[in-house]
Amino acid sequence: MKTVRFLAGLTAAILLAAGPAQSANTDDASWAPRASERLIKLPASYLKKAVEQDYARSPLAAAVNETRENMAVRVKAMEELRGAIDRAEGELRTELRHQFLAEKRAYLELLARNQKLRRQQAETKIRIYENLLSRMRQDKQGMTPQRVALIERQNAAHDRFESSIGKVDARLFRSSIASESRYARDYAKNVAAIEQLVAAINAHPMNEQPRLDGIALTREDYVRQLVGDNQATLAVLDQEQSILGFMAKLVALDATALSEAATGDDLSAPGATQAAEAGPTDAVEFFVTR
Amino acid sequence: MKHLSRFIAVAALTLAAGIVGPGHAGTLENMERERAILLDSLLTAELPPEQRQAKVEVARNRLVDLERMVLRDRTLVGKSTPAVRSAYENYDLTFLVHASVEHNRALLDHWLQQVGVSTESLMNARVGRR
Numbered sequence: 001m002k003t004v005r006f007l008a009g010l011t012a013a014i015l016l017a018a019g020p021a022q023s024a025n026t027d028d029a030s031w032a033p034r035a036s037e038r039l040i041k042l043p044a045s046y047l048k049k050a051v052e053q054d055y056a057r058s059p060l061a062a063a064v065n066e067t068r069e070n071m072a073v074r075v076k077a078m079e080e081l082r083g084a085i086d087r088a089e090g091e092l093r094t095e096l097r098h099q100f101l102a103e104k105r106a107y108l109e110l111l112a113r114n115q116k117l118r119r120q121q122a123e124t125k126i127r128i129y130e131n132l133l134s135r136m137r138q139d140k141q142g143m144t145p146q147r148v149a150l151i152e153r154q155n156a157a158h159d160r161f162e163s164s165i166g167k168v169d170a171r172l173f174r175s176s177i178a179s180e181s182r183y184a185r186d187y188a189k190n191v192a193a194i195e196q197l198v199a200a201i202n203a204h205p206m207n208e209q210p211r212l213d214g215i216a217l218t219r220e221d222y223v224r225q226l227v228g229d230n231q232a233t234l235a236v237l238d239q240e241q242s243i244l245g246f247m248a249k250l251v252a253l254d255a256t257a258l259s260e261a262a263t264g265d266d267l268s269a270p271g272a273t274q275a276a277e278a279g280p281t282d283a284v285e286f287f288v289t290r
Numbered sequence: 291m292k293h294l295s296r297f298i299a300v301a302a303l304t305l306a307a308g309i310v311g312p313g314h315a316g317t318l319e320n321m322e323r324e325r326a327i328l329l330d331s332l333l334t335a336e337l338p339p340e341q342r343q344a345k346v347e348v349a350r351n352r353l354v355d356l357e358r359m360v361l362r363d364r365t366l367v368g369k370s371t372p373a374v375r376s377a378y379e380n381y382d383l384t385f386l387v388h389a390s391v392e393h394n395r396a397l398l399d400h401w402l403q404q405v406g407v408s409t410e411s412l413m414n415a416r417v418g419r420r
Contacts (some may be wrong), residue, residue: 147370153378154367160381161361161388168391172354183355187362 029063029117031055031124035131044222045210051128060121067114074107078286097258104251104286111244111280115237122233129227136220243280250287317363318377321356325386328353332398350387350397357385380404 033054042050055061081103085096173180201207210222217225328349331342360366366374382389383404390400402408 143368144370146375147368150370150375150378151368157378157381157385158361160392161358161385164388164392165358168354168388171391172351172387181351181355183359187358 029060029120031058031060031121033058033124033128035128035135039128040132040135043207044217044219045208046206047132047223048226051125055121055125060117060124064114064117064121067110067117071107071110071114074103074110075283078103078107094258094262101251101255101258104247104254107283107286108244108248108251111247111283115240115244119234119237122230122237125230126227126234129223129230132223133220133227136223240280243284247280247283247287316365317356317359318366318373321353321360321384322377324349324353324356325384328386328397329401332401346397353387357388361385 031054033051039047039050078100081096081100085093085100088096169180169184209216209218210225211217212221212225328346331337331345331349334342337345360377377384382393382400386397386401390397393400395403
């Protein structure tokens with residue numbers, strides 16, 4: 001009798017600890033980043049970090065974390081319930097099995113919610129990276145033959161100017177009473193500072209070109225890689241959705257079996273249930289056994 | 291000769307005015323304006339030689355800076371406007387001071403050569419009335 005009371009108390013405690021299946025309204029969970037000019041100009045290696053930081057500050061990230069935490073709580077509750085079921089007998093055992101099924105159902109709701117939010121996260125990332133790619137392509141498409149020719153002429157003019165600047169200075173300023181202008185003096189002074197800064201930027205670890213398997217990637221390649229990574233996440237989520245469907249079906253079958261056992265129709269229902277950890281694949285164990 | 295000088299000065303000013311677009315003056319527009327003033331100083335017949343020399347020297351030193359500002363202006367890179375395209379079509383004509391020093395020529399000689407006027411062509415010209 002004491003054991004029965006202990007088990008009933010334990011079950012109540014577990015259910016209180018677990019809380020509601022969806023403690024907060026996560027419908028307003030959103031994340032709307034934009035492919036701003038600032039983002040476009042960031043070094044490729046920092047691009048992903050900037051997007052991740054923006055995501056981490058969003059209501060969507062808060063909602064994903066909340067569902068993840070709630071799932072962990074549910075898993076713990078299911079583990080404890082499973083232990084309680086193992087030790088219980090008779091009506092209490094049946095009651096605990098009902099509660100265990102309810103916990104499974106609540107876990108599946110959270111899992112579905114979590115998957116939906118993670119899908120939203122991956123789709124938003126794909127959208128922002130696709131926007132970045134299209135902005136990069138627009139810049140390339142703007143290179144008309146006329147513009148390309150102009151840039152070539154400008155480069156040639158600049159090279160010619162650089163090669164003649166010493167001669168011009170010697171001829172105009174050093175051999176005459178005219179002195180260098182304020183612009184020339186200030187420019188020369190700033191050039192040294194600019195060269196130092198450019199060297200520091202080039203040597204900066206955050207400015208390193210991103211690499212994949214040791215091969216340096218261009219900025220466009222890197223963004224395409226990020227799009228690919230998020231598409232892989234979506235594909236995995238599709239698979240996880242199938243797992244969720246199978247789990248839901250097993251819960252429904254468990255419920256039918258329990259109902260039959262309660263009415264005395266079922267003679268083959270095994271009594272035990274098993275626990276699992278947070279995450280769809282880790283929780284599979286919970287659902288394949290009753 | 292006086293008429294020819296006037297014609298060339300007006301032509302240079304017109305060319306500069308054609309290149310300079312409306313609105314806010316940038317490095318290129320400032321350079322074109324200064325170059326037109328320099329050419330005017332070189333070609334005008336009214337100035338006495340000393341005054342012309344002093345005026346040209348001041349304008350030339352200013353134009354050196356302005357030419358460098360244009361060549362270093364990153365906002366002009368790939369800016370495919372008629373003014374920018376026209377400026378980069380002929381380095382010798384646009385960056386007059388740098389190009390003349392490069393070729394060891396006097397400013398006026400260099401410019402005249404670029405617009406197709408040589409000593410020979412002037413000597414062969416006939417003075418007449420229209």
